[in-house]
Amino acid sequence: MSPNSHCFPTGQTLLSVQQDIKAKLKHKYQHISEGIGHHGNQSLFKDIYTELYITEGGSGGLNNEHEVRQIEMASKKQTTQETPIKCNDIFKPLPGQDKPIRTVLTKGIAGVGKTVSVQKVILDWAEGKANQDIHFMFPLPFRDLNLKKDQYSLMQHLSHYLSELKEIDSIEDGETKTVFIFDGLDECRLPLDFKNNEKCCDVTRPTSVDVLLTNLIKGNLLPSALLWITSRPAAANQIPPECIDQVTEVRGFNDPQKEEYFRKKITDQNLANEIITHIKTSRSLHIMCHIPVFCWISATVLEMMLKEAEKDDVPKTLTQMYSHFMLIQIIVKNKKYNKDTESNPKELSQSDKEMILKLAKLAFQQLQKGNLIFYEEDMRECGLDVTEASEYSALCTEIFKEESGLYQDKVYSFVHLSIQEFLAAVHALESCLDKKENVFSNNSEDEEKESIQLSDLHRRAVDQALKSENGHLDLFLRFLLGLSLESNQNLLRGLLTQTGSTTQTNEETVERTVRYLSDNIERESSPERIINLFHCLNELGANSLVEDMQTSLQSGTLSEIKLKPDQCSALAYLLLMSEEVLEKFKLKTYNTSEKGYQRLMPVVKTCKRALLDGCKLTFKSCETLASIHQTPNCPLRELDLSYNDLEDRGVELLCVGLTSPLCNIQTLVLGQCGLTEGCCSDLASVLSSPNSQLKQLELRDNDLQDSGVTLLSAGLKDPDYKLHTLGLSGCLVTEEGCAALSSALRSNPSHLKELDLSYNHPGDSEGGLLSAALVDPTYKLMKLNVDHGGECRLKSGLRKYACHLTLDPNTVNPHLTLSEGNRKVTWVVEDQHYEDHPDRFDCLYQVLCREGLSGSGCRYYWEVENDGDQIYIGVVYKGMKRKGDEDDSWIGLNKKSWCLFCSDSGYDFYHPGVSVRRSISDPVLNRVGVYLDWSAGTLSFYSVSSSGTLTHLYTEHTRFTEPLYPGFGFEVSSSSVTLCQIDDQHNQR
Structure with missing residues (x-):
């Protein structure tokens, strides 16, 4: 027969070969050795197998974290309900999937049970328990394929493995259903050059193993065959994502399964309970027990030591556990091979x-x-x-x-x-x-x-x-x-x-080592690397910094102290090592520097809601956040980054993570982040990504303009987008941008429910078209906000909210004088002998404005120029006390007022229950901007440069119940405050 002629098997031959192969595989896989492979005490697979926890695993993308760090994340209590996948069902589409699955990639860290899952599937098929529509299963571990240097055809390779296949010349008749199982991609030493390897479509053509593999995976060889590949996460990206139809993940043992394992492994149930109790006392040991092999190691060590040793000698750290494990194995070896009865492992031959x-x-x-x-x-x-x-x-x-x-x-x-x-x-x-x-x-x-x-x-x-x-x-x-x-x-x-x-x-x-670790904790820039340094300190028993943070955390005093960067790292370590998932992580709760905030960023991966607004984050922080979005098991659902100067390049980095299949972000807030049209194509790619879970996107107060909204609208046209709420308030949108949005809604009317276009200039025609969508049953749009519009809103930054204020002569203290049409106030030594008035401050050097600011959806912005030191800039309810010098009369020291204190050394925000120091490295500027969104409960302060550039200082989120009156106070004589005229020449971006 010529090499290219194919002789397809008859039904009888196929059945005979299949039965022979099943018998061989059953004999080969019906036993399992725990931990110690071929030389261990073998048990029947069915007697000890417990269904492993397998879930959908997102993508085959690269995860660069050490696997112990991945286990730490997996050890967190799960906050979302996941659907487990039985290993025999991995080729079945998940709910909502309709495309056929050819290639499955199963990820899992070393020792978590990938090979055991493979053994389960093969044995169930060989014993006739599952997947009986499959004619052949071919297990081909990468560790064996590495050794094949000569060129063979696919059929020759398979015949070397299963000699029964020599009776069949080909398995590519379209009727024969085969499964190839490639276990251990991370062990592969072949180049797997998908780009440059030659194409091969003939199962009888001799070629290298590498060429055979890449063509099988790409579907050139046996396109109807099913492929199952297992890998550790770090190696999963060797397979091009377009070649993978489904990714699953083996998670190992959950907490109940850990206990079940020890109770099965240890026949003495009292001893088993003692082992379980001991494991729970050490967070690091308890985390590692998610890995079945580590459970075996722990059981091996603790069963012997709890029987014989003093309790103080029982391992409490990983180093102690592995030291004892190695020594115990020496005892086992000597008893087995040397018939040695000596049980002192410290005396080595x-x-x-x-x-x-x-x-x-x-x-x-x-x-x-x-x-x-x-x-x-x-x-x-x-x-x-x-x-x-x-x-x-x-x-x-x-x-x-x-x-x-x-x-x-x-x-x-x-x-x-x-x-x-x-x-x-x-x-x-x-x-x-x-x-x-x-x-x-x-x-x-x-x-x-x-x-x-x-x-x-x-x-x-x-x-x-x-x-x-x-x-x-x-x-x-x-x-x-x-x-x-x-x-x-x-x-x-x-x-x-x-x-x-x-x-x-x-x-x-x-x-010396503790000192060197501490020095590196202070100067290292990578928050993730710093966390491992704290693990190192823990191994050395040097936990003073972490213990101090633990005490402060438990006592609730952390918000009262200024945290140094190394303290922030210790806090991050504590929060990451906790088994609890945080409901909310509010970054600015902690009083620290920008470097300290950066050290706390890893905590984001262990919370549901991350409120990072107003923390002076830059585009550099977005790289860290993007990697967090690609972390398996990350519970994060809401991310608020507003009032940070991220710029377009920051959003570009962020979007890399937002398109990851592992990202579960549903709400993203990017208000006042210095964004322009330059980031809108990246955001559109997120909206159109089939992996994106984003349902709410808030972009208010960014100068996106019509060009940016048009780019964003392209993502809204994509049938894959899932967005329900889009916020574009104050984004310089005119009729052109509204027309693009209207077109997107017509193209894909089935998702968007809320659209905020307030403080823009939509015009009558386009505004009317969007409004029509509210009453048209074709559209899902339920809420459209076009309030406070007009041409005056087409000003950059916060200038579009500028309001006219004047000082109220009835409130001014007798040692303050008003000038420049009641727009300037100055502290003077001489008493001005103003007539008595119930609204006047009689003891404190303070003054309020005439205008009360409130109203649904109303926003206000004003700027003040101060000359002098120690000046209060704030807002108050009208009912705040005016007489006396107690706290209830002082702006910022009572529940009816909020203020920013400006001095030569920096800025402080004051309100009862909130006292925040905001020191900045740049010189303190003498111009301050104030932004108020009354109905949203937002009060923000900015320093304003001579060119009009705003630098965010602090934002307070609360609930306002009465109109607010801007007010000012002084502590140093001859100081003054002037309400500025905000003209169109200021560039406030």
Whole structure:
């Protein structure tokens, strides 16, 4: 038969081959080893399998966080109801999906149960329990495919694996339904060059494994075949998103499943309960138990230690847990292979020590390369004898099968990434203490071995971890520092010739390292990297800063103190480590600097509502927020960024996250953010993205103009948009922009329910067309606001809300004089002997304006120029007391008034229950702008430059119940305040 001729199987042949393959797969997958692979005690799969929690996983996009950080997020109590997916149903469309699914990508961190899910699906098919419409399942792990260097056809590859397929020349007749299962994309060492690999459509044509894989995934080969790919999150982006039809995620154990596991694993139920109680006392241990493999490690250690050890010796940190785990495995190994009854793990034989150190060296080298699997040549490089290494199967698992062909070669890995990271830390520590070598030093560096200190290694390790873009050294660093403690080194004294340092005491080492970590916490710019430094401090037992923050948090005094940046980082660490999801995170609750606010940004990923308004954030903060939007399990639904100078480039960065399938933002507020038409195409792309969940978008008081609204309207025409509410108040919109909106509504009338176009100039015709949509049943529009319109609203910034104010002579204190048509007030020494009036301030040097400001939807803006120091600028209810010098007469010190205090050293906002200091690095300006949206309960203050540029100082959100009267007060004689004329020449953007 020629290579290109296809002989399709008869029904009888197909059935016979299928039955033979099912029998082979059933034999191969019916047993499972927990944690320790081929050499462990095997159990029947059906006896110990528990359905894992699998959900829709968004996209195959890159997640650069260390997997322990991802577990920390997953450990938060879920606030939304997710629909679990049974592993046998992964090729079935989810509710609301109508397209067929060919390729499924299942993500999950190391050890969370991806391979077990694969085993479940294969075994159920082989035993006739599920997916019986499938003719063939082909499990092809990437760790095995890496070893195939020669060129074969797809059918030859499959025949090497399953010899029964030799009876079939081809499986591409369109009638044969096949599933290819590629487990472990993160272990793939093939280039997977989707762009440049040659096209291959023939299952009988020999070519490289890489070419076969890319053509299978792209659908050139066997387009009717189903593909299931599993991967750790960091490697998921190797597959082009257009090749993936559905993404799922394995989440591991939830809290009830953790307890269920320990009660199944430990036959003594009292001991099981004791283990569960102990795990709950340590947040870090409890978090890690979301990973089934870590539950096995914990059960292995705690079952032995709670039976035999003093309670004080029971592991409370990750370093202690892994140290005991390694030593216990040595006992198990010696009993099994050497018939050794000695159970003191601290006394190691020379062969045990040499073997562990070789494994530790292998762990470090492969961690540096980012490898989780390795082969015989990697073992030999570290001086490891392959047969001898198999004895340590609990630490290093040899995975090979008896079949000829695909599984003949041996592939190695550590049981879990965290064990590899722990052993890598052991190698770094032993190299420093015993060999006087710094594993992070270049060979070219001339270092005197005798002068190398453990604290030097720590410094290098901290530096390397902070440089890592994906945090791959984060857990390694925590282990390395934890091993610096004398108590942990004593556990490993059989492994380490030296403990501590010959010239540096253990206490000195820890002290220097704590100081270096603290210095980096102060100067590091990445909030995420800083959080890991606090984990490192926790391993060293240096928790004073975190404990201080915990005390202040519990006592409710945090808002009363000015937080330093390192205190903000400690607070962020506390909030992130809590298992609770915050209902609301209001950033300006905390009195800190702009740098401090930046340190608190990671907390956004653990709350439902993030109120970040008026915190002097810039476009740089948007990059952090965009990464948060792409965080799995993020509960954030509402984000308020108003009154921050984000500019168009900030929104551009933000939109990258808003289009992520992992983003669940439903409400986005961007009022007064310095935006122009330049950001509108990015926002339109969010509205038209099928991934976007956005329902409310508030853009008020940005100079978008007609051109920007036209770009935005393109997104409203897209059938995928889900927006219900759009706020464009005060955005310089005229008839042209309204025409674009009207056209968008006609094209897609089924979603938008509320549209705010107040304080614009829509004109009669276009305003009428939009109004007609309110009564037309074709449209969903229920609320349209075009109030307060007119040509006067086409002024940039807040000038469109300018109001005319005059000072009220009946309120002025006798030591104040009015001038310039009652628009200027000055403090004078001489008593002016004004006639008595019930509205007059008799003791305090204050004055109010005549005009009371209120009204539904009414907005006001005014500017004052002050000459002097310590001046009050505020608003009051008419009923505020005027007589005496108590707080109830002082602007800002009672519930009937609000004020900004301006002095040479900065600005302070005052209102009972609110006292906010706003120091700025720039010189204090002598001109202040005040913006009032009475019905919205918004009062904002700005400093105004000589060119008219506004810099936001503070915004107070409250509920106003009476008209407000602008007022002023003085504390220094000869000071004055002038109500400014706001003309069209000011550029207030």
